[in-house]
Amino acid sequence: METKFRRNTKQRQAILAELCARKTHPTANELFHAVRDRLPRISLGTVYRNLEVLAETGQVMKMRDGGQETRYDGNPLPHAHLRCSSCGRLFDLEMSAPDLDRLVGTEISGCLVTAVTVTLDGICTPCRSRS
Amino acid sequence: METKFRRNTKQRQAILAELCARKTHPTANELFHAVRDRLPRISLGTVYRNLEVLAETGQVMKMRDGGQETRYDGNPLPHAHLRCSSCGRLFDLEMSAPDLDRLVGTEISGCLVTAVTVTLDGICTPCRSRS
DNA sequence: CTATCTGCAAATAATTTGCATGTAC
DNA sequence: GTACATGCAAATTATTTGCAGATAG
Numbered sequence: 001m002e003t004k005f006r007r008n009t010k011q012r013q014a015i016l017a018e019l020c021a022r023k024t025h026p027t028a029n030e031l032f033h034a035v036r037d038r039l040p041r042i043s044l045g046t047v048y049r050n051l052e053v054l055a056e057t058g059q060v061m062k063m064r065d066g067g068q069e070t071r072y073d074g075n076p077l078p079h080a081h082l083r084c085s086s087c088g089r090l091f092d093l094e095m096s097a098p099d100l101d102r103l104v105g106t107e108i109s110g111c112l113v114t115a116v117t118v119t120l121d122g123i124c125t126p127c128r129s130r131s
Numbered sequence: 132m133e134t135k136f137r138r139n140t141k142q143r144q145a146i147l148a149e150l151c152a153r154k155t156h157p158t159a160n161e162l163f164h165a166v167r168d169r170l171p172r173i174s175l176g177t178v179y180r181n182l183e184v185l186a187e188t189g190q191v192m193k194m195r196d197g198g199q200e201t202r203y204d205g206n207p208l209p210h211a212h213l214r215c216s217s218c219g220r221l222f223d224l225e226m227s228a229p230d231l232d233r234l235v236g237t238e239i240s241g242c243l244v245t246a247v248t249v250t251l252d253g254i255c256t257p258c259r260s261r262s
Numbered sequence: 263c264t265a266t267c268t269g270c271a272a273a274t275a276a277t278t279t280g281c282a283t284g285t286a287c
Numbered sequence: 288g289t290a291c292a293t294g295c296a297a298a299t300t301a302t303t304t305g306c307a308g309a310t311a312g
Contacts, residue, residue, distance in 0.1 A: 007266060007311050028302080043269045048302060050267095064195050068277080069301065082242055093239065099230060100249065108224065110256040111213055118231065120239065121246035128243070138286050138291060159277080174294045179277060181292090199302080200276065 006057070011035075011042055012050045016059060019074035025081075025090040027069040063090065078104075078116065084124035091124065137188070142166075142173055143181045147190060150205035156212075156221040158200040194221065209235075209247070215255035222255065 014035045019026065026034070032047045051072055054060035061073040063081070071090055078101050080093040100116045107113070145166045150157065157165070163178045182203055185191035192204040194212070202221055209232050211224040231247045238244070 005266070005312085009267065009311075011268075041269070043271095045270080045303075046268055067195075082239065082244075084242070085245065091240075091242075103251065108213065108251065108253070109222075110259070111215070111222075111251075111253040112259070113213075113251050113253040114216065115252035117248075117250045117252070119248045119250075120234065120242075120244050121248070122239070122242040122244040125241040128241070136287085136291065140286075140292060142293075172294070174296095176278075176295080177293055 006053065011039060011046050012053070014039055014042075015047060015050050016054060016074070019060060019072055022074065023092065025063060025071040025073050027071055029069070031072070080118040080120065082120045082122055082124070084127055085121050089124060093120070137184065142170060142177050143184070145170055145173075146178060146181050147185060147205070150191060150203055153205065154223065156194060156202040156204050158202055160200070162203070211249040211251065213251045213253055213255070215258055216252050220255060224251070 015031055018031055018034050028047050028051055029044065031051070032042070032044045035042055035047065051060060051062070055062045055072075058076060059074075061076065063071045063073055075092070082091045082093050083089070084091070100118060103113050103116055105113065146162055149162055149165050159178050159182055160175065162182070163173070163175045166173055166178065182191060182193070186193045186203075189207060190205075192207065194202045194204055206223070213222045213224050214220070215222070231249060234244050234247055236244065
């Protein structure tokens with residue numbers, strides 16, 4: 001959408017609030033169901049459209065690393081993730097990657113770097129004890 | 132598919148050869164069209180099925196970081212990527228991340244780490260000169 | 263007021279799957 | 288010979304879009 005002004009609708013507020021209230025990294029559909037408790041008439045399309053806007057304005061991060069669905073992260077600060085290859089969940093890692101984060105804003109092979117994403121793959125504790 | 136034996140079909144060979152011959156990170160559909168020059172009756176479903184098998188056996192890497200389509204990488208060695216936020220292309224980076232690669236095989240918060248993915252976002256040289 | 267946003271439903275895009283037939287081992 | 292793989296087409300899943308009515312600023 002190439003629009004100049006952005007309205008602060010109750011739908012957009014509710015989606016952002018719901019996302020920021022979570023430490024998990026929900027899908028659009030999960031957010032849709034959560035937000036629907038408060039706004040019963042909200043539609044899935046609206047959730048997708050708002051997440052797109054929020055990602056453009058940098059309030060939210062889109063994460064397409066893992067499974068089939070896009071997940072969203074309400075934490076705008078740089079932090080690494082761990083994806084469980086068994087259950088597909090994404091966890092925040094305390095760890096950061098200072099050497100890599102420093103690359104933001106620099107040029108590499110003529111490319112201006114705007115973000116650094118670090119994702120580890122592994123098996124999370126619940127999945128390990130289950131097997 | 133939970134099968135024991137894996138056949139070395141000409142389709143699977145052709146897909147892997149085509150992928151390894153490239154420095155780019157093609158989509159399933161791009162590979163489909165490329166391989167079809169040699170195997171005119173190959174189907175898109177077969178390409179998807181084989182890429183899945185090749186990813187399971189570690190000969191190929193699935194990359195879902197960026198745009199909407201999954202891309203595949205025929206280089207099994209660890210290396211970072213740069214994704215152009217304008218055109219969506221994925222480039223290999225000479226750079227590696229030794230501090231992070233060292234994490235493979237270790238445990239972090241009880242999770243056994245099996246892989247580390249590093250992706251930078253930026254605008255590639257062609258896209259920068261175009262604007 | 264009016265440009266932006268919403269709900270709804272239909273459309274699209276990527277990927278997966280069922281099934282009859284083919285083929286590597 | 289038989290389990291695994293293929294081609295084809297239909298099904299599924301995630302996401303996007305068109306449009307008429309609603310609403311934030």
